[in-house]
Structures are given as C-alpha cells and as structure tokens.
Amino acid sequence: MAVLGIPRNTIEVLQKYQFTFQKKFGQNFLIDTSVLEKIVSAAQVAKEDCVLEIGPGIGTMTQYLAERAREVVAVEIDRNLIPVLQDTLSGYDNVTLVNDDILKVDIRKLVEEKNGGRPIRVVANLPYYITTPIIMALLEGHVPLKSITVMVQKEVAERMQTGPGTKDYGALSLAVQYYAKPELVANVPPNCFIPRPNVGSAVIHLLRYEKPPVEVEDEKRMFSLIRASFNQRRKTLANGLSNAPELGVSRERVTAVLEELGLSPTVRGEALTLEQFAQLSNLL
Ligand code: SAM
Numbered sequence: 001m002a003v004l005g006i007p008r009n010t011i012e013v014l015q016k017y018q019f020t021f022q023k024k025f026g027q028n029f030l031i032d033t034s035v036l037e038k039i040v041s042a043a044q045v046a047k048e049d050c051v052l053e054i055g056p057g058i059g060t061m062t063q064y065l066a067e068r069a070r071e072v073v074a075v076e077i078d079r080n081l082i083p084v085l086q087d088t089l090s091g092y093d094n095v096t097l098v099n100d101d102i103l104k105v106d107i108r109k110l111v112e113e114k115n116g117g118r119p120i121r122v123v124a125n126l127p128y129y130i131t132t133p134i135i136m137a138l139l140e141g142h143v144p145l146k147s148i149t150v151m152v153q154k155e156v157a158e159r160m161q162t163g164p165g166t167k168d169y170g171a172l173s174l175a176v177q178y179y180a181k182p183e184l185v186a187n188v189p190p191n192c193f194i195p196r197p198n199v200g201s202a203v204i205h206l207l208r209y210e211k212p213p214v215e216v217e218d219e220k221r222m223f224s225l226i227r228a229s230f231n232q233r234r235k236t237l238a239n240g241l242s243n244a245p246e247l248g249v250s251r252e253r254v255t256a257v258l259e260e261l262g263l264s265p266t267v268r269g270e271a272l273t274l275e276q277f278a279q280l281s282n283l284l
Contacts, residue, residue: 004060004088007031010194013058017084021195025078026127029057030151032192035203040064042185042205043123043149050115054102054124054134057081059088065123066092073114075102103133107143119144119208125151128197132156132172135206139179140223148180148206157184157202164271170230174274175223178214180206214278221247222281229269229277236266241284249284257283 004010010031013019021027030036039061045051045068056062056074058081065072066089075098076085082099089095096114098105111120122138122145131152138148152160159168160176161184176182185203190196216222228244229237237258242251255265261279263272272280 003033004058004063005030005033005036007194010058010060013084013088014194017080019058019080019084022078024129026055026129027057027078028125028193028195028197030060030125030192031194032188035186035188035192036061036064038186039123039125039149039151039203040068042183042203043121043147045069045121045123049146050111050118050120052107052110052120052122052124054122055127056085056097057125059085061123061125062089062095063092066095069121070094071114072096073098073110075100075105077101103130103137107138107141111144115144117144119146121146122148122150124149128153128156128199135160135172136175139175145208147208149185149203150206151188151201151203153197154187154200154202157204160204160206164273169270170233171223171226174226174277176206177274178212180208182206214275215282216278217282221284222277225281225284226269226277229272233268233270235268237269237272238265240269247284253284 010029045065047070049069050071051065051069053062053065053072053074056076062072062074072095074095079099085097111117126134159172161182162168162173183205185205188201224246228247229240232240238251238254241247241249241254257280258265258267260283
C-alpha cells in the first residue's frame with residue numbers, strides 16, 4: 001500500500017472507496033508529510049511502546065505509528081472507514097482496529113489487555129468537537145499514560161498552556177497542568193488537511209507527571225471546586241462557590257479561607273494559580 005499523507009495517494013484511496021466525509025465526526029484528514037513526521041517525532045514513540053490512536057481516519061498517521069511502535073490500537077467511530085483501514089494497514093501485523101466511540105471505550109481495560117496495564121502513549125489528530133471530553137477522560141480517568149500528543153484547535157492548545165489572568169484560563173488549563181507538562185509542538189494551517197477546517201490547528205505534547213506538581217488531599221473535590229469557580233466566571237469566588245450546592249460551603253467559610261490564604265474576599269477564580277486552588281481545596 002502506498003504511503004498516505006501525500007495528497008495524491010490520499011485522494012486515490014478516498015475515490016477507490018467513494019468515501020464521503022462526515023462533518024459530525026470532525027473528519028479532516030492530514031495530507032502533509034512534514035506535519036505527520038513532526039507529530040510522531042514529538043510523541044517520541046519507541047519500539048517498546050503501545051500507542052493508542054484516536055480516530056485513525058484512513059490510516060495515514062497509523063502507518064507512521066505502526067512503523068515505530070511495538071503495537072498500535074486505533075479506535076475509529078465511523079464504520080465506513082473500517083474496510084478502508086483494513087486495506088491501508090494490511091501490511092502491518094501490529095495494529096488492532098476497534099470500531100467504537102472513544103468516549104464509550106473502557107480505556108483502562110484496553111491498556112490492561114494490550115500493555116499489561118503499563119503506561120501507553122496517546123497520539124491523535126483529534127476530532128475537535130470532543131477534544132475536551134477525550135483529554136479529561138484520559139487524565140481524570142487515570143489511564144496509565146506516558147504522554148499525549150495531539151492535534152487540536154489552536155485556541156484549545158492555548159487554553160491548555162495558559163496561566164491565571166488570561167481569558168483562555170479555565171478548568172481545562174488546570175486539569176492539564178495538574179497532570180502533565182504541556183508543550184506546543186507546532187502550529188498547523190488549514191491547508192494541511194482535506195477538507196480544510198475553518199479554524200487554525202496546533203499540535204500539543206502533554207508529558208504526564210509521575211507526581212502532580214501540587215499536593216491535594218482530595219483531587220475530586222479540588223476539581224469540583226475548580227469547575228464551580230469557572231462555571232460562574234464573572235462572579236467572585238465567594239459567591240460562585242457558596243452557590244454550588246455540591247460543595248456544601250457557606251459564603252462566610254470561603255471568605256475566611258480566602259483571608260487565610262492572603263487573597264481578597266472579592267477575588268475571582270480566574271486569578272488563582274493551581275497551587276492556590278490546591279490550598280483552597282485542602283483548607284475548605
Ligand atoms: N487520523 C486521521 C488523519 O489525521 O488523517 C483522521 C483525523 S480526523 C481529524 C478525526 C477522526 O476521528 C475521524 O476519522 C473521525 O471519524 C474519528 N472520530 C470522530 N469521533 C470519534 C469518536 N467519538 N470515537 C472515535 N473516533 C472518532
């Protein structure tokens with residue numbers, strides 16, 4: 001099978017199978033070999049690695065991954081792509097195709113079966129409509145991970161890396177930075193895809209920490225608190241948190257703890273660092 005990623009070969013495969021793109025699945029296939037090489041090299045895939053690819057499409061990046069990894073598990077929702085993938089990946093015996101919705105797959109079980117529960121690498125050109133739920137499921141679901149290297153919408157890559165005081169800062173920034181060290185790999189323009197997306201894209205590499213950078217007694221509670229803070233972005237923390245019934249804290253209690261932390265009683269969630277959220281959660 002010819003190498004995909006070269007526009008001519010990709011178009012040939014699409015025509016052979018009379019494939020029609022489904023917008024609802026966020027299908028924008030990569031047709032730029034230099035971007036593909038950048039992604040797999042940033043992912044640092046090595047011969048001992050088991051890689052999970054989310055949304056292989058016609059198998060373009062899967063071929064690159066199969067060349068480098070011990071094993072690739074590719075989860076694709078669109079059943080029309082399965083016969084295409086069986087064809088484009090027929091030369092590899094280290095690829096397992098799973099025709100399913102990644103949000104319904106028990107990824108921890110998959111890691112247990114395929115890699116004896118040892119950490120895997122996730123590499124993907126993600127379907128943009130579900131980027132955040134996928135990243136959250138991987139991180140908060142405590143999937144054994146070495147790293148996540150993904151193509152996402154440019155704004156989302158910015159949200160993952162940014163700190164307090166910017167409009168992009170929010171629950172995603174804090175979740176990513178609690179579990180991993182984010183690093184921007186490349187900005188990718190729309191003409192590297194077929195069809196072209198109407199947003200800019202970026203590749204981001206998240207290196208999973210062995211131990212989170214802050215100490216939290218109850219992780220779940222800290223993330224409920226973070227969510228409540230950003231659900232009501234324009235409210236002060238004291239109002240936002242005391243209005244969230246799941247937290248069960250009074251306005252007075254929040255104000256007292258803020259004072260203990262040397263923070264203003266009118267501070268908003270968007271001004272707090274990860275460390276301050278951790279302290280707030282521990283004290284509350
Ligand atoms: N990896 C291919 C490439 O780079 O050319 C395709 C990337 S395309 C942006 C996203 C892929 O994810 C599509 O193949 C789409 O069908 C698939 N997809 C969308 N939603 C999915 C889901 N919930 N679970 C698994 N795959 C999904």
